[in-house]
Amino acid sequence: MFLRVTASNLLKKLRFPSSHSFSFSEKFKLSSSYQTQANGWRVLNHRDHFLWILISGHVAMSLGISSNTVFAEDATTGASSANDSGNGLIGLSKVEDGSIVSNMHTAKWRLFTDKAREFFLQGKLDEAEKLFLSALQEAKEGFGQRDPHVASASNNLAELYRVRRAFDKAEPLYLEAINILEESFGPDDIRVGTAAHNLGQFYLGQRKMEKARLNYERALKIKRRVLGYGHSECADTMYHLGVVLYLQGKERDAEALIQDSIKMLEEGDEGESTVCIRRLRYLSQMYLKSHRLADAEMVQRKILHIMELSKGWNSLDTVVAAESLALTLQASSNIKDSKELLERCLNARKALLPGDHIQIGGNLLHLAKVAMLDSSQHKKLDVSRAKDDLDVAKDHLHNSIRIAHQCLDKLSKQKDRPKKYSVPGDSRKERHAALIILLQSLSTLSSVEFAKQELQETQGGNINLEAQEALLQCISVYKEFAQDKSIADSPEIKNEYLSCLKRAQNLFGNYKLDEELANQKGFQKLNQKS
Structure with a gap:
């Protein structure tokens, strides 16, 4: 119980919510805020080891996979101890294995990491990569090859490579981070669970569904044991696992997981959060693709109700929610209600946007x-x-x-x-x-x-x-x-073009399809008959 309560409190304090919708400047925001102590040293006893490092793996989902980056937690963040001597000594920190590490290594490691994150925020990925590599090297030299600091630095570098789509470089780093955490804290530790979630996110982004599924299932098992079934961290992993199962064609299992993840957020007073809205939207899209219009309409009405209460009609988010419902009503032949909603959307847009x-x-x-x-x-x-x-x-x-x-x-x-x-x-x-x-x-x-x-x-x-x-x-x-x-190469644009082309050919008979280009490029070109 002590482990569950303490880990839960730490996650609530430090979690980087997947509910955020990021602007570019926010997109690469980090999960940690360092609490350095210029004076004094910190001693971590064995009981506090599970507070040492936490790799946060929240992502934002909207009918696909976000590229949002969440970096590893500083190994010493939040690790307050009753044994903090506070005696003013500078220069030495005692780490868990009992070794003495020069504060110079700690300072340089943090400096490299913080500066790399700063560059990342600015989109300067080349500079960020160099500093993340330096942070990883400093962690290995200062703390040892198999220290959790190395896992933290490896995860940070892996996240950068994921964003750069250098997947061959990212995967070994993710795996190395997990291996170090398993060696340090055991295979069922909460940090291993969140690291497995990160790796699942990595595989999902590449559509390697089976590998993603296995990592999400492992993460969910650990989170349920440590944090409890109803914790928001469990809901997060359940949702992502549901997405994977849906993309694998296991729609019934996916629907159950996603519905449960939404219910858990609602029971935790997060039913109006951005993340809950996003999951409801995904669920409605699942229903629409399965032609379950009544179910989709029910979910979309719920979304619109939440948006009206939280943001009102002076928000484009509410307008978009209303328009989605209107189109579903139109598909259900409820023309009157669809028209009323669309007219209201038009009036709101004219008030909020240029003409x-x-x-x-x-x-x-x-x-x-x-x-x-x-x-x-x-x-x-x-x-x-x-x-x-x-x-x-x-x-x-x-x-x-x-x-x-x-x-x-x-x-x-x-x-x-x-x-x-x-x-x-x-x-x-x-x-x-x-x-x-x-x-x-x-x-x-x-x-x-x-x-x-x-x-x-x-x-x-x-x-x-x-x-x-x-x-x-x-x-x-x-x-x-x-x-x-x-x-x-856009399928949507090609489809619209082909629709016009076929109608012109069928109705007027004075155009033909260029079969050669259709075979070579996957789309058809108009040629006028001589």
């Missing part, structure tokens, strides 16, 4: 699709109302197309600027989203034109020029941007 923001364009596209569904429902009873619905859809689509064009033009100009004037960050993601919205809007506009033609009963073999123009613009837009490899 030409791509999120507004996406919102208008969703509303256009709802208006088309309204038209389909009305056409049998009220043709005039059905035509009005299509006019509403067309108006939304024209605005969506305009916004997407403006966004792409702006981002293209930024791309052409000299590097020092270019805008870093999420511009590529924004460009990707704008192109998808533009392609979808043009494709949907062609559908609106055909629906209007059907209502007017003027089809009669005549080509719908407006629909044709929308499809040709869709194809032309793709060809304009397909020279960018990141766009050409």
Whole structure:
């Protein structure tokens, strides 16, 4: 009981929550805050050995794997002892095995580690790597090859290599850290459990599912024994294990673990935390992929309720939650509620964002699709109302197309600027989203034109020029941007392009597919018949 309570308290004090959504500057924040003592020395007796080092392995998950980095804890952080003499002596520290280590090594080890972390925060990975290597060497020379300080330094360096995707360098360091901890504290120690969680995270990031599963299962077994089943650390590992099982196709087991991890957070008064929201979102995505719309709707309503209470409608997080629910309602044929939510989302976005923001364009596209569904429902009873619905859809689509064009033009100009004037960050993601919205809007506009033609009963073999123009613009837009490899290789963008291309071929018959390029590159190219 003493071990469980003390370890639990330490984790609560030092844990780096996976609930955070990180900005770049926060993304590489560290789990430790050193409590150095300029005067005095610290003696750690055998009973306190489990406080010596803790490797924290929390990560943030959102339908995938985060690259968030959490470094190992300083071996002496938080290791307060009743035997602290406080006699003012400087220069020597007594470590657990009884050896005497020069304070010079301790100071240099900490200096290298702190400076490396500082560089990491700034994104200066080359400088950080050099210092982490120096910290590892200093730990080996100052504390011994198999000391927990070496495990700490190895884990730090492994995390850096993981972020740099130097996986062949990272894996041996993770394994070495675990081996040292096992030798120092035994195979069932809590530090071994958290280190195993870290290694599971590493394997999950590479989609090595079986290795990830084995490490998460080991971590969960240790955490349950030491901390108790209901501890948030257990919930964290349970969630990650659930993700692995889901990706392995074991959906029932995955669902049970993820639901339990959410329940444990709720029982621990963390039901409104960011991490709990993220897990609920993942669960709703699982339901949507399994076409369990009712279950997805229930979870999304819960998310929206939490967001409304905690952030209100002056937050884009609430808007995104509402939009997700609206799209699920639309898929469930609950058009009325979907439309009301989407209109509220649009009003909130217009109040929070510039008028030409791509999120507004996406919102208008969703509303256009709802208006088309309204038209389909009305056409049998009220043709005039059905035509009005299509006019509403067309108006939304024209605005969506305009916004997407403006966004792409702006981002293209930024791309052409000299590097020092270019805008870093999420511009590529924004460009990707704008192109998808533009392609979808043009494709949907062609559908609106055909629906209007059907209502007017003027089809009669005549080509719908407006629909044709929308499809040709869709194809032309793709060809304009397909020279960018990141766009050409995007499955979402390819699918939108192919949809436009097939419709043009089926409806107008004046285009064909280039089979050679389709075989070579996995996508189809438009060639005009001679």
